[in-house]
Amino acid sequence: MTKPLRLGVAGLGVVGTGLVQLLQRQGNALGVRAGRGLSLAAYSARRKRDGRAEIGDALYYDNAVKLAAEGDIDVYVELIGGADGIAFESVKAALQRGVPVVTANKAMLAAHGLELARLSEAHDAPLFYEAAVGGGIPVIKTLRESLAGNAIERVSGILNGTCNYILSRMETDRLPFDACLAEAQRLGYAEADPSFDVGGFDTAHKLAILTSLAFGSKIDASAVSVEGIESITLADLVAADELGFRVKLLGVAERTPHGVEQRVHPTMVGKSAPLAQIMGVLNAVSIAGDAIGELTLVGPGAGGDATASAVAADLIDVARGTRLPAFGRPAASLSDADRVPMQRHEGGYYVRLTVVDRPGAMGAIAARFGERMISLEAIMQKRATRESAAAGVVPVVLMTHGTTEALIRDALARTLEEGVVRERPQVIRIEREAV
Amino acid sequence: MTKPLRLGVAGLGVVGTGLVQLLQRQGNALGVRAGRGLSLAAYSARRKRDGRAEIGDALYYDNAVKLAAEGDIDVYVELIGGADGIAFESVKAALQRGVPVVTANKAMLAAHGLELARLSEAHDAPLFYEAAVGGGIPVIKTLRESLAGNAIERVSGILNGTCNYILSRMETDRLPFDACLAEAQRLGYAEADPSFDVGGFDTAHKLAILTSLAFGSKIDASAVSVEGIESITLADLVAADELGFRVKLLGVAERTPHGVEQRVHPTMVGKSAPLAQIMGVLNAVSIAGDAIGELTLVGPGAGGDATASAVAADLIDVARGTRLPAFGRPAASLSDADRVPMQRHEGGYYVRLTVVDRPGAMGAIAARFGERMISLEAIMQKRATRESAAAGVVPVVLMTHGTTEALIRDALARTLEEGVVRERPQVIRIEREAV
Numbered sequence: 001m002t003k004p005l006r007l008g009v010a011g012l013g014v015v016g017t018g019l020v021q022l023l024q025r026q027g028n029a030l031g032v033r034a035g036r037g038l039s040l041a042a043y044s045a046r047r048k049r050d051g052r053a054e055i056g057d058a059l060y061y062d063n064a065v066k067l068a069a070e071g072d073i074d075v076y077v078e079l080i081g082g083a084d085g086i087a088f089e090s091v092k093a094a095l096q097r098g099v100p101v102v103t104a105n106k107a108m109l110a111a112h113g114l115e116l117a118r119l120s121e122a123h124d125a126p127l128f129y130e131a132a133v134g135g136g137i138p139v140i141k142t143l144r145e146s147l148a149g150n151a152i153e154r155v156s157g158i159l160n161g162t163c164n165y166i167l168s169r170m171e172t173d174r175l176p177f178d179a180c181l182a183e184a185q186r187l188g189y190a191e192a193d194p195s196f197d198v199g200g201f202d203t204a205h206k207l208a209i210l211t212s213l214a215f216g217s218k219i220d221a222s223a224v225s226v227e228g229i230e231s232i233t234l235a236d237l238v239a240a241d242e243l244g245f246r247v248k249l250l251g252v253a254e255r256t257p258h259g260v261e262q263r264v265h266p267t268m269v270g271k272s273a274p275l276a277q278i279m280g281v282l283n284a285v286s287i288a289g290d291a292i293g294e295l296t297l298v299g300p301g302a303g304g305d306a307t308a309s310a311v312a313a314d315l316i317d318v319a320r321g322t323r324l325p326a327f328g329r330p331a332a333s334l335s336d337a338d339r340v341p342m343q344r345h346e347g348g349y350y351v352r353l354t355v356v357d358r359p360g361a362m363g364a365i366a367a368r369f370g371e372r373m374i375s376l377e378a379i380m381q382k383r384a385t386r387e388s389a390a391a392g393v394v395p396v397v398l399m400t401h402g403t404t405e406a407l408i409r410d411a412l413a414r415t416l417e418e419g420v421v422r423e424r425p426q427v428i429r430i431e432r433e434a435v
Numbered sequence: 436m437t438k439p440l441r442l443g444v445a446g447l448g449v450v451g452t453g454l455v456q457l458l459q460r461q462g463n464a465l466g467v468r469a470g471r472g473l474s475l476a477a478y479s480a481r482r483k484r485d486g487r488a489e490i491g492d493a494l495y496y497d498n499a500v501k502l503a504a505e506g507d508i509d510v511y512v513e514l515i516g517g518a519d520g521i522a523f524e525s526v527k528a529a530l531q532r533g534v535p536v537v538t539a540n541k542a543m544l545a546a547h548g549l550e551l552a553r554l555s556e557a558h559d560a561p562l563f564y565e566a567a568v569g570g571g572i573p574v575i576k577t578l579r580e581s582l583a584g585n586a587i588e589r590v591s592g593i594l595n596g597t598c599n600y601i602l603s604r605m606e607t608d609r610l611p612f613d614a615c616l617a618e619a620q621r622l623g624y625a626e627a628d629p630s631f632d633v634g635g636f637d638t639a640h641k642l643a644i645l646t647s648l649a650f651g652s653k654i655d656a657s658a659v660s661v662e663g664i665e666s667i668t669l670a671d672l673v674a675a676d677e678l679g680f681r682v683k684l685l686g687v688a689e690r691t692p693h694g695v696e697q698r699v700h701p702t703m704v705g706k707s708a709p710l711a712q713i714m715g716v717l718n719a720v721s722i723a724g725d726a727i728g729e730l731t732l733v734g735p736g737a738g739g740d741a742t743a744s745a746v747a748a749d750l751i752d753v754a755r756g757t758r759l760p761a762f763g764r765p766a767a768s769l770s771d772a773d774r775v776p777m778q779r780h781e782g783g784y785y786v787r788l789t790v791v792d793r794p795g796a797m798g799a800i801a802a803r804f805g806e807r808m809i810s811l812e813a814i815m816q817k818r819a820t821r822e823s824a825a826a827g828v829v830p831v832v833l834m835t836h837g838t839t840e841a842l843i844r845d846a847l848a849r850t851l852e853e854g855v856v857r858e859r860p861q862v863i864r865i866e867r868e869a870v
Contacts (some may be wrong), residue, residue: 022584022726032651032764033583130581136727138573138581146565146573148468149457149747216467274733277712291457291744292571295734298709299727309726312584324755329467 004037005319008071010064010090011079012045015104015131018304019079019311020054030312034319042071069093075100075318077311083107095119095127102314104131104307110205113212113219114334117326127326128314133206134159136306137299138313139285143213144328150289152214156252156431159206161281161301162190162197163229163249167266168279171237171246177230189281199228200249200264207251207262212327212334214253214287215260219327220337224251227265236352236426239397240268243378245350246276247428259338261345268350268430274298343406348377348430351398351412354422357384361420362396368414372407374400393422399430439472440754443506445499445525446514447480450539450566453739454514454746455489465747469754477506504528510535510753512746518542530554530562537749539566539742545640548647548654549769552761562761563749568641569594571741572734573748574720578648579763585724587649591687591866594641596716596736597625597632598664598684602701603714606672606681612665624716634663635684635699642686642697647762647769649688649722650695654762655772659686662700671787671861674832675703678813680785681711682863694773696780703785703865709733778841783812783865786833786847789857792819796855797831803849807842809835828857834865 007023009016023030023038031037040056044064049055061067068076068090076094078101080087087108094101096119103109109116109132120127130140134157143152158164166180181198184190196202204224212219229249240247245268253262269276274296278284283301288294300306327334355361362381369376378399388394400408408427415421442458444451458465458473466472475491479499484490496502503511503525511529513536515522522543529536531554538544544551544567555562565575569592578587593599597619604615616633619625631637639659647654664684675682680703688697704711709731713719718736723729735741762769790796797816804811813834823829835843843862850856 018726025725026584026586029586029651030584032768035759137730138577141576141581142573145751146576146748147744148751149461149465149744151461151464216464274712277709289744290460291453291740291747293735293738293741295572295732297730297732299730303728305726306728309582309584309724312726313581316580316583320757320759322755322757324470333467 002036004039005034005315006039006041006072006074007077007315008042008067008073008075009040009077009079010044010067011081012043012049013079014304015307015311016045016079018308019077022305022308022312024054030316034316036319038315038319041073042067064090065093068099069097073099075102075315077315078103078105081105081107083111088112091116092119095123095125098123098125100126100128100318102128102311102318104129104311106132106202106205106209110208110219110221113209113327114331117331120326121331126318126323128317130314131307131310133209134283134285134297135299135301135303136309137283137285137297137301138310139210139297140213141313142295142297143210143287144324147287147289147292147295148328150291152287152289154252154254154288155210155214155285156250156275157210157285158248158275158278158283159203159251159285159301160197160249161283162194163203164278164283165189165281166198167229167232167237167247167249170234171241172279174234174238176234177232198230200226203249203251203264207253207264211253211260211262211337215255216329216334217260217337218334223337223339224262224264225342229266231426232266233426235395236428239352239380240350242380243399244271245269245430246271248275250275250431252431256340256346258344259340261340262337263342263345266428268428343404343409345405345429346402348402348432349400349408350428350430351400351408352426353396353398353415354393355396356420356422357392357394364418364420365415368411369400372403372411374403374407374411377401437471439474440469440750441474441476441507441509442512442750443477443502443508443510444475444512444514445479445502446516447478447484448514449739450742450746451480451514453743454512457740457743457747459489465751469751471754473750473754476508477502499525500528503534504532508534510537510750512750513538513540516540516542518546523547526551527554530558530560533558533560535561535563535753537563537746537753539564539746541567541637541640541644545643545654545656548644548762549766552766555761556766561753561758563752565749566742566745568644569718569720569732570734570736570738571744572718572720572732572736573745574645574732575648576748577730577732578645578722579759582722582724582727582730583763585726587722587724589687589689589723590645590649590720591685591710592645592720593683593710593713593718594638594686594720594736595632595684596718597629598638599713600624600716601633602664602667602672602682602684605669606676607714609669609673611669612667633665635661638684638686638699642688642699645686645720646688646695646697646772650690651764651769652695652772653769658772658774659697659699660777664701666861667701668861670830671863674787674815675785677815678834679706680704680865681706683710683713685710685866687866691775691781693779694775696775697772698777698780701863703863778839778844780840780864781837783837783867784835784843785863785865786835786843787861788831788833788850789828790831791855791857792827792829799853799855800850803846804835807838807846809838809842809846812836
């Protein structure tokens with residue numbers, strides 16, 4: 001039997017701990033499946049963990065870069081996190097000496113993925129990162145291997161469990177955003193500083209990775225148009241419900257006549273669509289390709305054990321000697337990412353307006369939309385509440401048929417100028433594709 | 436650049452034609468992803484197809500065994516079908532001379548999978564079969580590679596599009612079984628002889644493959660307990676609907692205290708369960724493991740293009756030189772499949788009875804259940820229809836809490852003996868697990 005694969009694991013947080021426990025629990029079975037044993041040879045963490053059963057006699061390094069650059073290891077497992085700093089330095093050090101790398105670090109891949117892919121190829125050291133997107137869901141392998149025979153048309157997903165938890169809870173229990181965010185923080189689903197999650201940036205990093213794999217472009221997180229869920233109100237979720245929709249934070253990469261759009265934003269999806277069924281902290285990804293039609297993967301997007309499952313799969317690939325380019329194609333054959341301005345986005349729109357309660361106001365709004373050939377699919381005007389009556393306004397929701405972002409924004413700017421609308425209008429894009 | 440991978444394709448039916456068209460359409464992209472070109476070097480079919488663009492100058496063999504045994508090819512693609520005969524002979528011939536095999540043939544794997552896995556190992560010729568289960572859904576790769584770090588607890592799926600189409604149509608449009616089957620045949624979803632699909636045998640073959648991968652056992656289709664959907668009536672679907680359930684034909688492989696159960700039968704699943712959302716010809720598989728929790732894959736379970744997508748993924752693995760045992764572990768380490776009698780199955784049951792309309796009948800039934808400690812969760816007695824009133828009977832539906840199949844069968848046998856029940860009772864198992 002081949003010698004065991006010697007692992008160097010950097011970072012013993014939730015995922016790192018999940019991994020070493022999985023290795024201990026499943027050790028023999030993993031060895032049978034991988035064709036050779038997997039043994040923890042060295043680790044790096046803030047503090048020494050000697051004496052723990054799952055650590056065994058692994059060597060401790062207080063410096064992860066040193067572990068990656070000098071450790072007596074066959075694979076370097078980076079679970080530190082952060083786009084730069086020790087994570088990035090250590091991964092480069094491992095690749096540069098030809099040591100394969102397994103990482104869960106989406107921020108680093110979003111920032112430096114292309115450079116790392118080139119390093120990986122130059123030194124014939126594989127770079128695996130199943131755990132970076134969708135936690136335990138095998139979306140990287142699916143795009144990189146299982147759907148490699150397809151021309152991909154669209155990838156869309158719920159990629160952030162924090163946001164999906166908040167939106168699900170708001171809708172199901174009719175609670176305001178702030179209360180749900182506070183609860184998510186209490187339950188450990190959201191960070192003390194939640195802006196990275198609720199602002200959509202975590203989803204954008206993951207989407208950038210999927211886009212490169214799906215469309216063969218250089219990873220470019222700056223080409224992703226990003227909107228978070230902070231502005232979503234209970235009023236929007238209630239109106240969506242009445243109109244047969246749910247609001248989800250989606251990441252969407254899609255081939256359009258203007259190039260491959262990459263966008264992250266709250267989205268109206270029809271209640272019967274597969275992605276509308278995903279509630280709570282679950283993640284899901286739907287992929288449309290010319291041969292497959294549509295494939296949807298649903299599973300846990302976070303959590304130590306589920307993410308460790310993805311890391312273990314990568315380790316088995318390393319143990320088996322699997323070789324393939326980091327983004328599915330040689331780095332030299334990756335094209336530049338398209339930059340499609342959101343103004344060119346085409347689709348339907350949900351618009352919630354605070355309309356001044358006076359004769360002719362609705363007519364003026366309808367005229368501004370009509371002049372731009374925006375046709376309306378639904379208009380919903382609710383009875384004024386006590387507060388809105390006192391303020392002399394009425395809440396109105398419009399849903400449009402297909403139009404462009406530029407026309408919608410232009411029409412809304414005019415209604416604001418004319419003074420028939422108060423406050424900033426709420427605009428949520430509708431996805432009518434089978435998502 | 437490495438020389439192209441020379442393909443020998445046997446069988447140009449729906450999947451074979453989908454594959455050669457995909458190769459023609461995606462040729463360059465496939466080459467970039469696979470690290471080498473894929474070229475159709477030879478083919479076998481009932482008749483020559485020379486002159487077609489997608490055939491090019493590939494050599495024609497009227498004998499697939501000869502193609503496999505002698506063709507100047509790097510991989511043999513078996514798309515003929517059938518458990519034995521030419522398919523089996525040709526696959527053996529290819530493996531015996533060390534030529535990798537890609538196949539979509541579930542019947543052959545169910546019958547001879549272990550023998551083929553041994554041949555594959557003995558001659559170091561990989562055996563890939565992603566297209567054999569779930570059409571375009573990458574469930575083989577997911578179990579064999581992505582979840583290899585998990586102890587699998589349960590695999591359950593909707594694996595036959597014909598049955599799911601019929602059950603969906605019956606439920607949605609309140610049509611009888613025969614009408615939906617005839618329609619499925621008209622639409623090409625069901626064979627002229629539908630017994631293989633509606634009898635559950637196709638699902639059983641696929642489940643046997645998934646069980647071997649998930650639990651490390653020797654593939655053994657004879658260990659699968661099989662019931663089809665022929666006995667499902669509209670009355671069952673209507674009652675299920677009223678009780679908050681849908682009826683799906685599931686294949687389930689599950690670790691129990693008595694061993695790994697393998698069973699295929701119509702199943703009551705709660706309407707909000709992921710598998711209950713799968714309507715029409717779609718397929719879906721849910722996998723529960725100790726690390727991943729639960730993962731669900733949904734996609735097209737059949738169709739030429741979707742299945743060709745799975746074959747193409749296998750071909751890319753061959754082109755990249757991927758090596759792994761056919762069932763994820765060396766054949767010598769596979770255990771014997773458990774044979775768990777359905778009598779030992781534990782779970783809830785739906786029972787529909789035709790009860791004789793006389794005083795004490797319901798009491799007698801309740802007594803027979805109570806004596807066996809079977810507790811009832813729901814009792815639904817409908818008003819007698821004109822027909823049932825004329826026959827002196829009333830339709831009654833019971834739902835039980837957890838019990839065993841043996842106790843249920845015993846209680847029902849007694850009620851039949853006592854003459855309080857007419858006709859054979861309808862018994863449908865309930866799955867309360869998150870399926």
